[in-house]
């Protein structure tokens with residue numbers, strides 16, 4: 001009798017793994033964020049990571065955190081969640097789920113709500129005490145977007161490239 005393999009990765013490991021892999025494309029020296037949007041029937045719809053908009057050179061724009069607004073990264077970077085939403089060109093994201101390696105900020109929360117995404121699975125919540133994340137949770141709660149933290153399984157996945 002032939003039996004199926006039992007050590008395959010779970011849906012959550014798969015989608016959070018894809019989000020983390022996407023984050024590995026980020027040029028941000030401090031925080032790399034990845035997002036993966038999934039349909040209600042577990043199909044990957046889109047992915048994104050934090051980076052500069054098209055045409056803005058990774059080598060010419062600043063990556064530092066400090067200094068004058070025009071001289072640091074914050075005015076220029078597109079967040080992974082917004083990139084994942086904007087990268088989707090297939091139609092509606094109504095009812096979709098987002099896996100993201102960092103809890104979305106208030107600006108991303110607005111985009112998530114307006115895109116019709118209904119569930120967020122996040123990993124790090126390192127900015128939980130900042131006004132941006134407190135405002136984000138307030139809006140997500142009001143809009144009925146469910147969010148829960150990813151449960152680590154400590155599975156290691158090695159891919160030789």
Ligand SMILES: O=c1[nH]c(=O)n([C@H]2C[C@H](O)[C@@H](COP(=O)(O)O)O2)cc1CO
Pocket residue numbers: 028030031032033049050051065073077078079080081102103104105108127
């Ligand atoms: O939700 C987010 N998604 C996201 O992609 N980011 C990006 C913007 C910046 O490139 C980086 C945050 O940088 P830092 O941790 O150095 O402040 O992560 C930041 C947030 C903030 O929660």
Ligand SMILES: [Zn+2]
Pocket residue numbers: 079081104105106107108109
């Ligand atoms: Zn954001």
